[in-house]
Amino acid sequence: MEKDTGLLLYRNMLLIRMSEERLAQSRQAGLVHGACHTYVGEEAVATGVCAHLNQDDMVFSTHRGHGHALAKGVSPFEVMAELYGRETGCSHGRGGSMHLFKPEVGLMGTSGIVGPCILQAAGAGYTFKLLGKPNVAVAFFGDGASNNGAFHEGVNLAAIYKLPVLFVCENNLYATEVPSSYSSGNPDIYQRAIGYGIPGVKVDGNDAWEMFLAAGEAVRRARAGEGPTLIEAKTYRTRAHSEGMRDVGYRTQEEVESWKARDPIKMLRDRLLRDHTADEDDIDNVHNEVTARVTDDHQRAADSPWPKGSDALSHVYFEGA
Amino acid sequence: MKELTYTVAAREALDEEMARDPRIFVMGEGIGKRGGNFNTTLGLYEKYGPLRLCDTPIAERGFIGLAVGAAMSGSIPVIDFMMVDFILDAMGEIINQMAKMQYMSSGRLRMPMVLRGCIGIGGAAATHHSGSYYSIFSNIPGLRVIVPTTPADVKGMFRTALRGNDPVIMLEHKNLLSNKGLVPDEDYTTPFGQARIARAGKHVTAVGVALTVQKCVQAAEVLAKQGIEVEVIDPRSTSPLDIATILQSVKKTGRLMIVDDAFEPCGFGAEVSAQVGAHGFDDLDAPIRRLSGAFAPTPYSPPLEQEIVPSVETITKALYDLVKE
Numbered sequence: 001m002e003k004d005t006g007l008l009l010y011r012n013m014l015l016i017r018m019s020e021e022r023l024a025q026s027r028q029a030g031l032v033h034g035a036c037h038t039y040v041g042e043e044a045v046a047t048g049v050c051a052h053l054n055q056d057d058m059v060f061s062t063h064r065g066h067g068h069a070l071a072k073g074v075s076p077f078e079v080m081a082e083l084y085g086r087e088t089g090c091s092h093g094r095g096g097s098m099h100l101f102k103p104e105v106g107l108m109g110t111s112g113i114v115g116p117c118i119l120q121a122a123g124a125g126y127t128f129k130l131l132g133k134p135n136v137a138v139a140f141f142g143d144g145a146s147n148n149g150a151f152h153e154g155v156n157l158a159a160i161y162k163l164p165v166l167f168v169c170e171n172n173l174y175a176t177e178v179p180s181s182y183s184s185g186n187p188d189i190y191q192r193a194i195g196y197g198i199p200g201v202k203v204d205g206n207d208a209w210e211m212f213l214a215a216g217e218a219v220r221r222a223r224a225g226e227g228p229t230l231i232e233a234k235t236y237r238t239r240a241h242s243e244g245m246r247d248v249g250y251r252t253q254e255e256v257e258s259w260k261a262r263d264p265i266k267m268l269r270d271r272l273l274r275d276h277t278a279d280e281d282d283i284d285n286v287h288n289e290v291t292a293r294v295t296d297d298h299q300r301a302a303d304s305p306w307p308k309g310s311d312a313l314s315h316v317y318f319e320g321a
Numbered sequence: 322m323k324e325l326t327y328t329v330a331a332r333e334a335l336d337e338e339m340a341r342d343p344r345i346f347v348m349g350e351g352i353g354k355r356g357g358n359f360n361t362t363l364g365l366y367e368k369y370g371p372l373r374l375c376d377t378p379i380a381e382r383g384f385i386g387l388a389v390g391a392a393m394s395g396s397i398p399v400i401d402f403m404m405v406d407f408i409l410d411a412m413g414e415i416i417n418q419m420a421k422m423q424y425m426s427s428g429r430l431r432m433p434m435v436l437r438g439c440i441g442i443g444g445a446a447a448t449h450h451s452g453s454y455y456s457i458f459s460n461i462p463g464l465r466v467i468v469p470t471t472p473a474d475v476k477g478m479f480r481t482a483l484r485g486n487d488p489v490i491m492l493e494h495k496n497l498l499s500n501k502g503l504v505p506d507e508d509y510t511t512p513f514g515q516a517r518i519a520r521a522g523k524h525v526t527a528v529g530v531a532l533t534v535q536k537c538v539q540a541a542e543v544l545a546k547q548g549i550e551v552e553v554i555d556p557r558s559t560s561p562l563d564i565a566t567i568l569q570s571v572k573k574t575g576r577l578m579i580v581d582d583a584f585e586p587c588g589f590g591a592e593v594s595a596q597v598g599a600h601g602f603d604d605l606d607a608p609i610r611r612l613s614g615a616f617a618p619t620p621y622s623p624p625l626e627q628e629i630v631p632s633v634e635t636i637t638k639a640l641y642d643l644v645k646e
């Protein structure tokens with residue numbers, strides 16, 4: 001692993017983690033008005049994939065999308081301001097957590113509806129192919145979404161048209177409180193790729209380096225015109241499904257602890273130090289930088305102005321450039 | 322009589338009907354052991370087991386299509402869909418199949434099934450969790466669309482749905498779920514197509530739907546202090562629609578306003594206006610007015626969200642203006 005890459009992955013995971021821990025506090029303080037699904041424990045997935053993407057590659061995300069947005073280059077300030085309902089948010093306060101949009105950096109939306117991101121990523125892949133662009137589209141989605149009809153139709157369409165798409169299933173073992181072992185006839189989702197005639201890859205979704213390598217190959221394939229890849233990242237969310245929601249009765253404390261012991265940030269840190277890719281000073285510097293950044297962005301977001309009520313009806317239709 | 326919340330009253334109806342009729346089963350996400358995202362089935366899994374409280378994958382089109390087949394073949398499915406926004410993927414199953422099945426089979430098949438869950442704007446839920454859509458469903462022949470507003474009504478109407486033979490869409494406004502009210506002890510049913518006078522008055526008629534019934538009553542209380550008596554009507558079902566009760570009220574008041582969170586064009590208010598215009602024209606002393614949600618997706622941020630739905634203040638002012646017209 002090169003030092004730059006290792007520290008970049010480390011920094012981006014930490015940025016997601018610290019931003020979301022701040023969001024969780026802010027929600028308790030009443031600054032977040034609607035739902036807030038955190039990505040804590042799953043940071044390696046978005047980080048490993050998005051490290052290969054350029055700004056004009058496109059990401060289509062879910063209800064659990066803060067990590068995807070941040071990894072794709074939306075600033076913590078714009079994500080926080082959005083959840084705080086402010087005009088400076090990436091959706092100008094219109095969307096909140098489940099409707100983060102920043103097409104300028106290829107974040108094509110988080111979603112309050114489970115499933116459509118899979119179809120939309122196929123659509124972006126179609127555009128890239130049609131217009132001869134060298135880009136790739138990525139759909140992030142959960143194990144729950146993989147049992148929605150959109151999965152079957154989207155993956156098959158991308159397969160038959162050989163579209164430049166990554167289907168990244170974040171299998172965190174539960175959809176809200178329903179275990180994927182209950183809702184999937186075969187909970188190894190990557191194996192479904194066989195049915196569509198595309199590669200299916202199983203990855204340790206808590207290992208940023210493994211994620212980085214698997215995504216690198218899928219992106220290479222896509223850019224080379226070889227078609228889509230299904231990646232199943234086995235991972236786990238260590239906080240409640242949604243902030244403020246009950247988190248007992250459907251999984252054991254031992255299970256949660258066993259995954260916390262495999263914290264993706266800690267795992268990468270251990271690897272960086274073990275392999276002498278980076279030293280403690282490097283890691284401390286990243287911590288200091290990210291802490292300062294998140295603190296500052298939170299403050300600016302919390303100090304930002306509210307949108308004007310009179311703007312509520314703008315953008316329903318095209319309003320000119 | 323006993324005092325129950327809206328949620329508990331609906332759950333009692335479900336529980337009692339499931340005990341009576343072994344053909345009833347429930348499908349939805351997290352409605353088994355978890356008891357439902359809105360506690361709609363709390364405790365029922367322990368009582369009736371996993372076949373009758375069936376947890377589903379996130380496959381709305383799939384399980385609604387399955388439920389259509391189940392109803393066709395002799396069971397009574399209840400789909401607990403959480404938010405109405407989530408079943409839009411199943412519109413083909415709902416409109417082409419569920420609604421038309423009795424007709425297509427020349428009445429040989431019955432379609433006893435209930436799709437139930439939440440509607441409404443509020444709580445910064447943003448645009449994928451704020452839909453109402455009763456106007457859309459009410460546009461479809463073959464569907465019954467009910468919008469109960471009180472604990473007594475939700476229990477009585479849910480029972481009617483579960484004992485009936487038509488597909489019913491029961492829409493529960495999320496801001497009504499924790500409201501409390503008196504519920505009769507006996508085994509009663511509340512028919513569809515019979516409006517309720519939520520508050521009697523003589524100067525102006527206000528027709529609400531779901532949460533706006535409550536807001537209209539609150540506006541009426543404000544206006545009563547100024548000597549204006551508002552008659553508030555709760556249609557309880559938008560299909561069938563009890564236009565007779567509305568016409569009777571307009572005969573008395575001469576003025577009509579329809580207050581509705583959902584979109585105005587081609588909507589519920591337009592339907593009521595057209596029918597009152599056709600059958601109550603001579604009773605009107607002023608043009609019929611509508612106050613609806615803005616014609617826009619639902620924004621997240623509280624100052625934007627407040628802006629796009631009728632509030633007690635805007636309703637009060639609009640009713641006042643109408644009386645002065």
Ligand SMILES: Cc1ncc(C[n+]2csc(CCOP(=O)(O)OP(=O)(O)O)c2C)c(N)n1
Nearest residue numbers: 064112113114142143144145174175176407
């Ligand atoms: C069409 C639709 N149905 C139901 C929901 C409610 N819902 C929100 S998140 C969720 C679970 C999603 O599980 P999964 O896809 O595994 O993602 P995770 O939350 O585990 O990241 C459900 C059922 C929804 N948002 N959209």
Ligand SMILES: [Mg+2]
Nearest residue numbers: 142143174175
């Ligand atoms: Mg999941």
